[in-house]
Amino acid sequence: MLRFVLRRLLLAIPVLFGIIFVVFALARLIPGDPCRAQLGERATAAVCNDFIHRFGLDQPIPVQFGIYVGQLAHGDLGTSLKFGRPVTDLIIERLPVTVELTLVALLFATVLGILLGVVSASRRNSAVDVVTMFGANIGVSIPVFVLGLVLAWFFAVVLRGTPFALPPSGRLSSGISEIPLTEVWGLTGMQGPLRVLADFVSHMTIFNALLTGQWGPLGDALRHMILPAVALGTIPLAIIARMTRSSLLDVMGLDYIRTARAKGLTERLVVLRHGLRNALLPVVTIIGLQLGGLLSGAVLTETIFNLSGVGRTVTEAITGRDYVVIQGLTIVIAVGYLLINLIVDVSYAYLDPRIRLS
Amino acid sequence: MSISELREPRRRVGTTGERLLDVRGLRTSFTTRDGVVRAVDGIDFHVNRGEILGLVGESGCGKSVTSLSILRLIAPPGRIEAGELIFDGRDLLKLDSRQMRELRGNRISMIFQQPTSSLNPVFSVGRQLEEVLELHRNMKRRAARDRAAELMRMVGIPDPVRRLDAFPHALSGGMAQRVMIAMALACEPELLIADEPTTALDVTTQEQIIDLLQEMQAEFNLSIILITHDLGVVARVANSILVMYAGRPAEFGEADDIFYRCSHPYTRGLLDSVDYGAYRPGEHLHPIAGVPPRLDQLPPGCAFHPRCLYAEPICRDSVPEFGRVPSGHTVAACHPALAGRLNLHRAGAHASGAREL
Numbered sequence: 001m002l003r004f005v006l007r008r009l010l011l012a013i014p015v016l017f018g019i020i021f022v023v024f025a026l027a028r029l030i031p032g033d034p035c036r037a038q039l040g041e042r043a044t045a046a047v048c049n050d051f052i053h054r055f056g057l058d059q060p061i062p063v064q065f066g067i068y069v070g071q072l073a074h075g076d077l078g079t080s081l082k083f084g085r086p087v088t089d090l091i092i093e094r095l096p097v098t099v100e101l102t103l104v105a106l107l108f109a110t111v112l113g114i115l116l117g118v119v120s121a122s123r124r125n126s127a128v129d130v131v132t133m134f135g136a137n138i139g140v141s142i143p144v145f146v147l148g149l150v151l152a153w154f155f156a157v158v159l160r161g162t163p164f165a166l167p168p169s170g171r172l173s174s175g176i177s178e179i180p181l182t183e184v185w186g187l188t189g190m191q192g193p194l195r196v197l198a199d200f201v202s203h204m205t206i207f208n209a210l211l212t213g214q215w216g217p218l219g220d221a222l223r224h225m226i227l228p229a230v231a232l233g234t235i236p237l238a239i240i241a242r243m244t245r246s247s248l249l250d251v252m253g254l255d256y257i258r259t260a261r262a263k264g265l266t267e268r269l270v271v272l273r274h275g276l277r278n279a280l281l282p283v284v285t286i287i288g289l290q291l292g293g294l295l296s297g298a299v300l301t302e303t304i305f306n307l308s309g310v311g312r313t314v315t316e317a318i319t320g321r322d323y324v325v326i327q328g329l330t331i332v333i334a335v336g337y338l339l340i341n342l343i344v345d346v347s348y349a350y351l352d353p354r355i356r357l358s
Numbered sequence: 359m360s361i362s363e364l365r366e367p368r369r370r371v372g373t374t375g376e377r378l379l380d381v382r383g384l385r386t387s388f389t390t391r392d393g394v395v396r397a398v399d400g401i402d403f404h405v406n407r408g409e410i411l412g413l414v415g416e417s418g419c420g421k422s423v424t425s426l427s428i429l430r431l432i433a434p435p436g437r438i439e440a441g442e443l444i445f446d447g448r449d450l451l452k453l454d455s456r457q458m459r460e461l462r463g464n465r466i467s468m469i470f471q472q473p474t475s476s477l478n479p480v481f482s483v484g485r486q487l488e489e490v491l492e493l494h495r496n497m498k499r500r501a502a503r504d505r506a507a508e509l510m511r512m513v514g515i516p517d518p519v520r521r522l523d524a525f526p527h528a529l530s531g532g533m534a535q536r537v538m539i540a541m542a543l544a545c546e547p548e549l550l551i552a553d554e555p556t557t558a559l560d561v562t563t564q565e566q567i568i569d570l571l572q573e574m575q576a577e578f579n580l581s582i583i584l585i586t587h588d589l590g591v592v593a594r595v596a597n598s599i600l601v602m603y604a605g606r607p608a609e610f611g612e613a614d615d616i617f618y619r620c621s622h623p624y625t626r627g628l629l630d631s632v633d634y635g636a637y638r639p640g641e642h643l644h645p646i647a648g649v650p651p652r653l654d655q656l657p658p659g660c661a662f663h664p665r666c667l668y669a670e671p672i673c674r675d676s677v678p679e680f681g682r683v684p685s686g687h688t689v690a691a692c693h694p695a696l697a698g699r700l701n702l703h704r705a706g707a708h709a710s711g712a713r714e715l
Binding site: 254255256258259260261262263264265266274277278351352353354 | 429431459460461462463464467468470472475476477478479480482489490493494525527538541
């Protein structure tokens with residue numbers, strides 16, 4: 001298993017180089033001038049020359065690329081043209097928002113999707129099945145921005161004042177704040193990668209509250225997460241439910257299911273122990289693939305629900321020609337995607353011994 | 359080699375003769391888009407303790423449906439319509455689903471045609487064996503594992519302790535079938551239903567599996583329903599034989615009666631169409647002409663009459679009753695008058711037999 005993981009990691013290196021190159025090239029291909037985008041249309045030529053020189057944008061592009069790769073090798077993602085802050089800081093601050101949103105959405109989609117899929121498959125053609133699959137077909141065809149706006153309108157406007165109202169924006173209600181876990185645990189003096197990790201986690205409101213036992217803010221953070229997570233998770237939920245259902249139905253017709261029944265197992269055990277584990281193999285692949293979709297969906301969701309995650313940051317960076325931020329965030333997202341694929345492959349090997357051995 | 363050479367006198371163990379399973383008027387049907395299809399349409403037979411019943415017939419004649427019906431594993435749209443399945447004095451069709459589950463894999467177990475795909479690919483074979491023991495014997499994991507290794511050794515799997523951790527895809531077909539047999543025998547059942555256990559295996563492995571089944575049968579005083587279309591195997595091991603055609607019984611009786619005194623033209627045809635292992639110059643096989651009818655398009659009267667060399671007008675009009683013939687076994691009584699003569703005509707006699715009618 002270790003060798004399998006190592007081999008996959010080695011294979012990721014050329015992919016990563018490809019990504020860096022393409023992202024760098026694409027960012028430079030965006031028409032427009034970073035100086036005028038940042039400083040405004042009326043910036044003088046002298047000011048712009050100075051700006052461009054300061055950020056090294058007057059160098060030939062291959063040289064810029066060389067410098068950039070050199071910086072990356074040192075773990076330096078550069079400094080934002082717009083904010084004048086290191087991109088790494090921006091990432092530590094904003095990526096957690098997206099990661100948290102994606103994780104909650106994926107958890108919602110996976111748990112509920114598999115549950116609905118199993119129920120539909122085991123009560124095939126029943127009312128439950130028909131309703132679920134009808135809902136799944138609708139869910140898969142509603143764009144994120146439509147669902148997001150409808151949810152926000154319904155829960156924040158129509159239900160305002162009722163106990164079912166949910167906040168449509170931000171991560172915590174005004175007046176409520178969380179103490180970052182770095183402070184709670186007295187890590188403020190710490191430096192290095194562990195500190196980076198601690199800061200990263202402390203920016204995820206739900207996990208931060210959970211880890212430090214701040215139950216009041218936890219409830220508030222969860223309430224703020226419901227609408228965006230549902231908006232973002234509905235499409236994957238529908239896909240996972242349909243996939244689980246059809247895959248489980250396929251598996252339930254196989255020989256070893258008959259064997260399991262002939263052993264005298266209860267139908268519940270036959271489905272959950274012998275059927276589901278086999279049926280989940282294709283579902284795991286789908287879940288991994290959905291993550292790519294979730295990241296792009298996160299851009300829309302973050303805009304609608306006013307969350308400052310990487311999705312929104314990337315959009316802002318593109319409009320502002322903030323090359324460095326575009327590059328840095330895209331590379332981080334790509335690395336995340338590679339890691340997720342690795343995790344999917346590993347879990348695949350865990351679920352199916354036939355892959356483990358070959 | 360002739361049939362009589364194949365049939366060695368069988369060593370009988372335990373209380374034979376006592377009826378273990380009595381199937382009466384079993385009828386199983388499947389609802390399809392084109393209507394109801396009777397896959398099994400009223401069959402009667404019984405299995406005695408410690409005996410092997412050979413269940414023979416062409417593909418699609420209802421052998422597998424019969425066996426799955428006994429375990430009540432017919433899944434919708436299939437349905438057992440009528441009949442009694444008296445197992446050890448109790449009608450299986452009257453048991454609730456919990457009582458039925460307690461019997462499955464415990465007192466009645468089953469092995470299948472495709473051993474490799476009958477094992478779950480994501481669990482080690484040890485785990486799958488332990489599962490039965492944990493379920494019916496309330497064994498703890500550790501004890502179940504020891505017992506599983508013992509069972510693997512018993513069915514002739516070399517290096518059983520190490521093989522417990524093997525996954526089904528790493529086993530050959532023969533080994534997988536041995537694992538299936540070990541799993542089926544884990545709780546020392548009284549009845550084993552073997553649904554074409556050797557069909558998917560190569561010839562030498564087939565022999566070994568049949569030998570193993572016989573050995574296990576003697577060891578546990580097991581009753582076996584051996585479903586096969588290999589008459590050579592049936593001749594070698596079966597005590598009694600049920601011949602099925604198009605969901606109906608053609609003939610049922612002691613193996614000797616079927617082989618030497620068969621009364622049904624279909625049985626005769628089956629016996630004549632088998633190559634008993636030796637080719638003699640000038641001797642030809644006599645396959646039964648035609649193919650079995652589709653179950654949703656059965657011919658009227660006796661389903662076999664379009665292929666029967668002895669068919670008479672009455673065969674088209676009425677379904678033959680299933681009754682006793684003088685030799686003591688039961689048969690679909692289409693031509694009781696022929697009973698004696700069928701056996702006089704060996705291979706090649708069909709044509710003249712037909713002419714006499």
